[in-house]
Amino acid sequence: MGVRLRTAMLAAALLVAGFALRAPFDQLRRYLIARCNDPVRLPRLAEESRVRFQPGARDCAARVAEMLPAALARIEQEQGRPFANPPTVAVYVSYEDYARAGGLGDASVAAVARSGYVLLSPTLCGDESERLAGVLAHELSHSHIFGWRRSWFAARPPSWFTEGLAVMVSGGGGAEGVDEAMAVRAMARGWAITIEDTGLWRDFGAIGFAAEPPPEIFGGDRFAGRQRLAYREAQMFVAWLRRIDPQGFARLLNRVENNESFKDSFVKIYGAGSSRRWSEFLAGVSR
Structure with a gap:
């Protein structure tokens, strides 16, 4: 086998491996970015400690606080048991900060549940405010089911x-x-x-x-x-x-x-x- 052919085959193999590994590395990169932008750094809402917010999103955080008890009770009733860990809701005013903290790198997604948090996009406090209650409950459902699933090695449900x-x-x-x-x-x-x-x-x-x-x-x-x-x-x-x-x-x-x-x-x-x-x-x- 000639040097040129071996070089070409090695280059092709590296290209294929690069494509195969790109998705996991991108996911890992987004995860690390999210960890560096953990919502735990946001201030708590005084009247509801389970809600955190960026400065500028306090009014929306107050709305979320009003909705939260009923939403939590609804999910527990519908899904048949209490939350394994009481979730915290984070309300954002910056799309960029929300995208980084959410772990998806996508500001167009209205909300995401991860690591015991439900993160809400600024759109739910603005153009899509009518969706706030429904999307909040939707993400709390995810937080409930994956809060109980403590193993990273178990197959993910469809x-x-x-x-x-x-x-x-x-x-x-x-x-x-x-x-x-x-x-x-x-x-x-x-x-x-x-x-x-x-x-x-x-x-x-x-x-x-x-x-x-x-x-x-x-x-x-x-x-x-x-x-x-x-x-x-x-x-x-x-x-x-x-x-x-x-x-x-x-x-x-x-x-x-x-x-x-x-x-x-x-x-x-x-x-x-x-x-x-x-x-x-x-x-x-x-x-």
């Missing part, structure tokens, strides 16, 4: 389940603007989400579609529209699972929060895999 659950228990938070009738029409046209048995740590918020919806149906904000359609379809499926077996659904949620395998638990409780039950759900929707 996003359709965690996001569908969060939309369901929050009364629609995260899927605003897409109602069930719109989701039914989308599924009838083949724009149904894909159902997997495990989630991905590197892409934990993404839900795929069997056939990608055309961008024009979402108007000016394709990302938000696509996400909210996916979340609404997931919510409908999760609600259906709870409706056909309320006790089994409660056991499934308990097993997931105890780091047990989602796939094995689902089959044990529902007698078939999640994709099989999804097919049954779609058949019912089409009728």
